[in-house]
Structures are given as structure tokens and as C-alpha cells.
Amino acid sequence: MDRFDGKSWHDMGGGEGGALTDLPPDHDFALWEKRVDALMVLMTSKGHFSVDGLRRVLEDMGPRAFETMSYYERWMAAVNQNLVEAGLYTTTELGERMERVARRGGTYGLAADPRSTDRD
Amino acid sequence: MPHDHHDHDDHFHHEGISPSGHPYRADDDTPLTYWQTMEIAVRELLVEKGHVTAAEIAAQIDRMDARSPANGAAVVARAWTDPAFREHLLADGSAATREMGFDIGPMHLLAVENTPGVHNVIVCTLCSCYPRNLLGLPPDWYKSRAYRSRLVREPRRVLSEFGLTLPADTTIRVHDSTADMRYVVIPERPAGTEDWDADRLAALVTRDSMIGTGLPRPAA
Known part of the structure; x- marks a missing residue:
């Protein structure tokens, strides 16, 4: 069994990982992903939540979410959690x-x- | 490739190559996902309740699309040709790039300069922090577990996997970004460009050379 090494799962520095050869080609982001990003920027700039609030939800998701959800899927979940907490809907x-x-x-x-x- | 055209209000076009030079994903043609459904629902609720307008969202996406590594290349080329600007950039990256119209907002920007014998490279081990004002959105590999975990442990080997093999006596400095503090690498000016102006030089500055996983294109 793995022993707790004193840092959270998202603190990846110094860990193991695969080779960076044969990288998939870069792609641009889909419209829905850009809209998630835009909602994050706009709603934080309007003061409804903070970057720290986004990061808190992302870090609480745990390592499984990092493997099973895409980047903007995780952001969508974190933006939504913060907006619900802020009472916007x-x-x-x-x-x-x-x-x-x-x-x-x-x-x-x-x-x-x-x-x-x-x-x- | 077939596309439905339901996004005229955003002046957004899915075809061809994006401003940042990548092919678009054909998201409109694939089955609707749970998270896409949530994005649509949240956006509609926010607009209906008056917290944001559709125009604000479209304008924010336009700003996002306008940011590309060409911004960073203009900054690097100016630093190579304008000694006072270079000094300002190294002393206060946020202010110097804001002066060029590339505002990083409330975050701090640190420009780190490659010199003979010293090579800099940036990472965000905690998440995906990146100098978006200068380079646009980060590539997928920048956010990968492999890059985030290994770069700080074995940078020379990681760089060699990008095709960048540095002399054994070159010092490699790895800079770990945070949500509040971003880095950009000022690569070394290529040899043989002594009489080039900033516009011509900017064409040599690649995205990866400003991350540190690559070098500028050679002059030849």
C-alpha cells in the first residue's frame, strides 16, 4: 500500500510519468470549452468567486477525476460548484x-x- | 466537414485553423455530453438572471482567441533589440508587457533570460498556470502528468524528449508557476541576426522557445 508522502495528489512535481515523445498533435479548444473558460474569467472578475475557489474544488476532486475527466470538464464542475455556493442559482x-x-x-x-x- | 451554424451571434467559426494555429475540434458534430449540457444550462441561467450577458461572453472568447504566441514573440524580439525595454522586462515583467498591450491582470509575470550556459524552462507542477497573455492557452502536454511530475526531477531528459539536447555543462533552471505568478522564457537571440529588426526577429520566436522546451528558429 502506498504511504502518504505528505502532499496532495495534484502536487505532481517530482513524481513519475510517461515519456513526452510522440505527443498528440496540439488542438484548439472547442467552443463549449472556451465558454467554460470565459465564464470562469467573467464570474471571478465580477467577484462571485475566486481563483482559489476554483482550485479548491479541483483539488478536492481527487486523482480519479484527473484521469477520467477532461481539463474543461473539471473546470465546468468547479465553476458550477462555486456559482451554486455563491447563490447565483x-x-x-x-x-x-x-x-x-x-x-x-x-x-x-x-x-x-x-x-x-x-x-x- | 459538415457543420451546423448556430453560433452566428458569437461571430465564431469552426472551420480551418484557429488564430493560435491549431485545427478546431468539431464539437458541434459529436454527441452532446453531460458537461456540455451543464455549460449550456449554467450560461443560460446566468444570462437570464442578469449576472452576465451573451455579448460579454462572446467578447471574452474573442479576447482569448486574440492571444497567441505572436504576443510573446513581439515581446522577445523587442527585448532583443531595445536594451531599455529588456531591462524593464527583466525588472518588472507585468508592467513591461502591459505597456505593450498584453495585460496579465492582477497576476505577476517574471521574464527569465537564457544566457550562454544557462537555459530556463517553465512548468506548473500544481495545475496548469501559464503566461496566457503572451502565449494564449497552454498545449495539452503542458497540463499532462508526465510534464508536471518529471520536469522538476529530470529536466535534461525531459528536454531531450522534446528534441532539445543541451550541453552537459549548461545549467538548467526550472521555474514552477503558481496561480498568481507566471514565467516566460526570453531565449537567446539566434546568431547571424545582428542587423535584423524586431519584426523580422519575431518570426524566429517559437512558442516552445518561450516555454523553454525548444529554441528559436535559426536565422538561416
């Missing part, structure tokens, strides 16, 4: 809206289209 409101969004269509383009008809 409730988890009930979020759940209802997510159901409504998902009913608009099976792709991001359809679901994000503000002109899509919500079928309640």
Missing part, C-alpha cells in the same frame, strides 16, 4: 435547465441553439 434550477437543454437535440450545436424550441 440552485441545484434544482440547474437540474431542470439541464433536462430542458438535453431535450433540444443530440449535439452541442442543437442543444446550445438559443432558437431551438424547448419542448416541455
